Amino acid sequence: MQVLILLTLLFPLLSAPMARTVARRVEPRRATWLLTAAALLLAGTSCGALGLIVLAELVRIPAFARFGHLSLDVIAAGQFPSPWTAAPAGVLFGAAVFATGAFALRRARALGDARRHARELPGVGELVVTGDVAADAYTVPGRPGRIVVSTGMLDVLDEGGRSALLAHERAHLASRHHWFTAGARLAAAANPLVRPLATAVEYGVERWADEAAAAAVGDRRLVAQAIARAAVAAKATRPHRSVGAVLGAVLPEGRGWGGRHKQDTLAGAGPVPRRVAALLAPAPRAGLPATALCLFVLGIAALCALQAADHLQDVLEFARVKLR
Known part of the structure; x- marks a missing residue:
């Protein structure tokens, strides 16, 4: 059990190489799904492993053992993690x-604010054009969701760029x-x-949207030019957004939540040059080898976590039966 828990806690260390590999080699839509699932699974299993360490130590306490009708002798014979790991594991958990x-x-409140903001925007259509001279474009999730574009952004793009x-x-x-x-x-x-x-997921949704735009307008180069022009205009004017930024409508310049610039953990150039380069290159392939490798790693991580949990459950069940 100790080895399984240790492996489960170590798998998140593969996040950076996994992000680089999948983002580079896998088609954006599939990459976004895969990276999101990987983040949730690795975080969930590692936190679960910490919880198992805490639980394994709690059942060694006589009061807890009596409450659960467990045999301390059987529990003591189980291959549980060292008691010295319980305190730091409890703090981390x-x-x-x-x-x-x-x-x-925070995210629930932001989503509620976005829904209210979407309802309060003028008009009833999907598109809302503001009179701001600062170049800005973002989406506001809601029912219905809205697309907000400033006149400053529209002015720097031609008709094809606006469509993109x-x-x-x-x-x-x-x-x-x-x-x-x-x-x-x-x-x-x-x-x-x-x-x-x-x-990588935040970059992935931008690439996903880029490819969707290229398919919609039928011209990858046109989308690349629109991204470059929009990024230059947005960087020059640096518009301030409240609700839109909080909900992660990522601008073409690749800014993150709250309008703050994030350090891209992927190797190479910044997000905008990489997006432009990707659009100027041939359409991305599915990336089946990288997908298979990532799924294999995630499968091993999930298996280790499940086996550790199953071992603890078996020991506790045997301890309860033994007591009877």
Whole structure:
């Protein structure tokens, strides 16, 4: 059991190489699904392993053993982690639970604010054009979701560029990309080691939207040019957003939550040059080898966690039967 728990706790260390491999070699839509699932699974299994360490130590306490009708002799013979690991595991587990709950609460409030903001925007259509001279474009999730574009952004794009921009933002809404980024960031709140995966998911939804826009307008080069022009204009004007930024409608310049610049954990250039280069290259392939490798690693991580939990359950059941 000790080895299984240790392996489960070590698997999140593979987050950075996994993020680099999948983001580079796997088609964006599939990569986003895969990276989000990886972040949630690795964070969940590692937090579960910490919980198993805490539980294994609690059942050694006579009061808890009597409450659960467990035999201390059987429990003592079980291959449980060292008692010295219980205290740090308990602290880490408690911190993970607190951080996850706090993030979920903040995100729920932000989502509620976004829904209200979407209802309060003028007009009844999907598109809202503001009179701001600052170049800005973002989506607001809601029922219905809205696309907000400033006149400053529209002025720097030609007709084809505007079509590409709107197709990009529609892809964010249609595919509900805010749920992918929220899930990945929730996992990162539980276990900071999976932050590279969360950052890769935020880049992945942008690439997903880029490819959707290219398919919609039928011209990859046109989308690449629109991204480059929009990024330059947005960087020059640096518009301030409140609700839109909180909900992760990522601008073409690749900014993150709250309008703050994030360090891209993937090797190479920044997100905008890489997105432009990807659009100027041939359409991405499915990336089956990288997908299979990632799924294999995730399967092993899940198996280790399940085996550790199953071992603890078997010992506790045997201890209860033995007592009887």
